[in-house]
Amino acid sequence: MAVIQPQTLAAGVANEDLVANDHFKTENGIRFAGVHLLLDMWGAAHLDNPEGLGQAMEAAVKAADATLLHIHLHHFSPYGGVSGVAVLAESHISVHTWPEHAFAAFDIFMCGEAEPQRAAAALQEMLRPSRIELTEQRRGVLPPISSVECP
């Protein structure tokens, strides 16, 4: 029988600090930092409009029940693409657009109780793409607290 030890703690981090400040989440017995969605959108609105994209991102933050700390949008030229990031208490949402291909790449990374799938749904509702491609990845997955090999 072999018992696998949990993730080694950072140097200087005491066990009681870990319990008090543990911001990882648990789902179906798996502990991890957060969920990262990569959302490719084709044929969406506002691809060359930073104001419209910013409003969609703010609606997504609200729909996910997340907290906006900082937002920055950069417009590359009057009719060109936009790059934008929203820093959240629960991680971030980003967007980059290529109007010449009717394409926008969003990513939505959220930890804690925030709900990234609701953010994706809000972006879709605000921007009305003709097609989306969505992938989901868990970030920072910890090994199990204990793991017992059966004989």
Next chain:
Amino acid sequence: MAVIQPQTLAAGVANEDLVANDHFKTENGIRFAGVHLLLDMWGAAHLDNPEGLGQAMEAAVKAADATLLHIHLHHFSPYGGVSGVAVLAESHISVHTWPEHAFAAFDIFMCGEAEPQRAAAALQEMLRPSRIELTEQRRGVLPPISSVECP
């Protein structure tokens, strides 16, 4: 024989505009917007130090031959985690840290001629993690210009 048409253009985008302003890239005959790396780091340095993380991100931007437009780092408490984003002319780098688990989640999204793998290597060199997990995804992959079914 069936010929599959290329990606439909955005309304109002003329063919000559597309050629002049096409910022998609081509690799091995595949056209796409950019490469997105998700980089999980365990046991790295500076997890509660926005200045150290900012320096690592700026070194990563330089190593990738990318252009920094805007950087923002948020420190959640004096010894707590950090959230940061660097907006680039070629997309972005983000970081979120959980010092209580010795964990940092980076993402590196780059289009154009910038080299995201070099950014990842620079982050690794600056932050000296004990373990990394890296995934790579192409964003905005276009259908082929033409596709011919063989008889």
